[in-house]
Amino acid sequence: MSAEIFDKKTTIDLRKKHIGPSCKIFFSDDPLKIVRAKGQYMYDEKGQRYLDCINNVAHVGHCHSDVVQAGAQQMQLLNTNSRFLHDKLVLYAQRLQAKLPDKLSVCYFVNSGSEANDLALRLAKQFRGHKDVITLENAYHGHVSSLIDISPYKFQQLSDAEQNPFVHVAPSPDVYRGKYRANHPDPASAYANDVKDIIDKVHEKGGKIAAFIAESLQSCGGQVIPPVGYFQQVAEHVRKAGGVFIADEVQVGFGRVGTHFWAFQLQGEDFVPDIVTMGKPIGNGHPMSCVVTTKEVAQAFMSSGMEYFNTFGGNPVSSAIGLAVLEVIEKEDLQGHALRVGRYLTNQLEKQKEKHPLIGDIRGCGLFVGVELVRDRLKLTPATAEAQEVIYKLKEQHILLSADGPHRNVLKFKPPMCFAKEDIDLVVEKIDHILTELEKALGMKLANILNGGN
């Protein structure tokens, strides 16, 4: 059933020949050939099992049977565009809306997080005819042209990067390594005031703010958890300037944070974005995504006179799959599970922090957790090579983890939501062992570090 078509070398050769080289493969020196997956486990061509700690797309677990069945059944019946009425489309929109604050009531179904964020920008710009967009340092919002423009994580990779003059970058609200840290009396206001300053400067130059966009928790940017109250204050400044607040939930939505269904809700009940974008986990791997906004924003977009049609977006198969994902999250209480095992993961990692000087910070909510490695806990020197070493050593032990952030020194946990206590025990034990070896080689001791030495 999972027989190989090509031997691994041929697969690699064909990939080199026919697949665009700009997509980096994991572990390029010895890449993995994965042939099947189930739950939080992936299997290579030899049947070797890998524990998947990173795939937030396989949200309810790889190849979940309810999702597969919903997709397969609908594929047999009908898969067409949304110029026809379809019950699953409207039922899905209704169910999704029920997960959101009331005023976020209008859905646009599209095919990827990138399409969602691009449409969100179009909605925001059309709303009042404004053009300037504020984004965060290290942000990543997608791969289409308009999103490269608002993704410093991407455009700073280019040597000849020209920043779009309508795009303005605010400091990342990172209280560990950022401009205002945990010891600041009010980092939320301080970071929000920086956004206010940007707005003032835009106004001085005659510009007008269309939107502030941020991931509710920065993912590629280094698993950053903004201080509570930051979004409320930013939204106030931005709305006063006539702009809208776009919360990008592509990486972090759908119950991953445990306490809430959406990560923006971590900021408090009093915060409601004007536009929410979704992606990766929404279809458990099926290419689909969604933008949800208010009636006012939707009406303004329509009154432009330009139609918006998306060939595949919201088709019956995508709707059936989206519905199945929502149902599995509820039926299996995956949000509650994320809260419980996520807390266990964070606790176990905190214990490691007490032992390992390389661990500078543990931060996260539910099953979205970052472990920032540093060579020096006072200077915060990024332990980039060490993070890579952890990833490679874990791979040897059949565990898939990755490192990200501007210094590529943050270990990222964002596993399928069925991740279990035993999985946590396994990966934490391996990390403990790897860090012990690394610290031995580096001559690092906790006592030294606490004294600021190395």
Add this chain to the structure above:
Amino acid sequence: MSAEIFDKKTTIDLRKKHIGPSCKIFFSDDPLKIVRAKGQYMYDEKGQRYLDCINNVAHVGHCHSDVVQAGAQQMQLLNTNSRFLHDKLVLYAQRLQAKLPDKLSVCYFVNSGSEANDLALRLAKQFRGHKDVITLENAYHGHVSSLIDISPYKFQQLSDAEQNPFVHVAPSPDVYRGKYRANHPDPASAYANDVKDIIDKVHEKGGKIAAFIAESLQSCGGQVIPPVGYFQQVAEHVRKAGGVFIADEVQVGFGRVGTHFWAFQLQGEDFVPDIVTMGKPIGNGHPMSCVVTTKEVAQAFMSSGMEYFNTFGGNPVSSAIGLAVLEVIEKEDLQGHALRVGRYLTNQLEKQKEKHPLIGDIRGCGLFVGVELVRDRLKLTPATAEAQEVIYKLKEQHILLSADGPHRNVLKFKPPMCFAKEDIDLVVEKIDHILTELEKALGMKLANILNGGN
């Protein structure tokens, strides 16, 4: 199995409440609720069958069992991103490449025609660092921001449309209604020279041409078939200026034109684009698409230093479905079928043209056919209202056809490729009847028209 969840009124109400109003529904006064489809037929909630003459997405037929099975099987096994090796990804790339000229050897798999065209523009601009793009009048290339910019079909809908200063619009190579017509001694060269003039003007202003982009046959633009030799000459001018030729096959690829697998091949063996984009039919409704280019263009893109990763693009399910579509096209000789029934369709329509003064032009290749309705065959006055009337009357008789083009007066045939001779007989008979009634009401007679009167 196809039981309704909501009665039709509730479906309509929920749609109004929760679905972005910018997506126009077909026959908005009395929309269709489609619950299942097979081959070239769709069925509403009461079991009424509709003949589908327009859905070029359901390329090998709605819900083709081979495609459904391939998708369902792969969904059970594995659906992850392309940072892992996967045999179906490379096998699919190899099979797709085998359908193209040798030099088009590198594939980028993405999720929609819009993502494909956006990436094509990025590849083109990165190639030599040029920025100016030439597009055609009435062109439509997709719904993301960068593509609205190059789609006059879209941006001209906006009252306050500002044309992007790097975008230049060349005349549509329409030999029926365009600047140079069938009576011109060499319309191909004339239209190509207009592109050359644009290039010269761009150079005068210090700009540099990144790309010329065109659908191989304009679809929304009015089913326009460019004169043979036009693309070769344009490509020569554009390449001389350091730009690339992008052939957009999103609507027309995969054997639809009958004589060839790709519509750009209608221009002759001596024409090879630098980039080809695909979409709609590629996955028979599954959200997927592809950009294929040369090694040189791919290398230049990689050497920018910016990674290109697409979460869903080229996943095992999309690859399995794409492979199944290619296999069905071959197994059922759908390209040959498109040629045969397409010729029959064109012949039957030509006979109608002899009878009906409202028919100004019949044009097409294979199962991509346009019927342009005019109120006056000399003045070419668009018969827009009449085209709408034909569409609505056909719907009453359970046949789905649409009208497009800048004047919305071109009846568009682009049915699933399993469209049969009997289907053609049915739809042509109905059109004959509707046109007869319309012409009677308008007092139109062929003899009057031929004399230039009305």
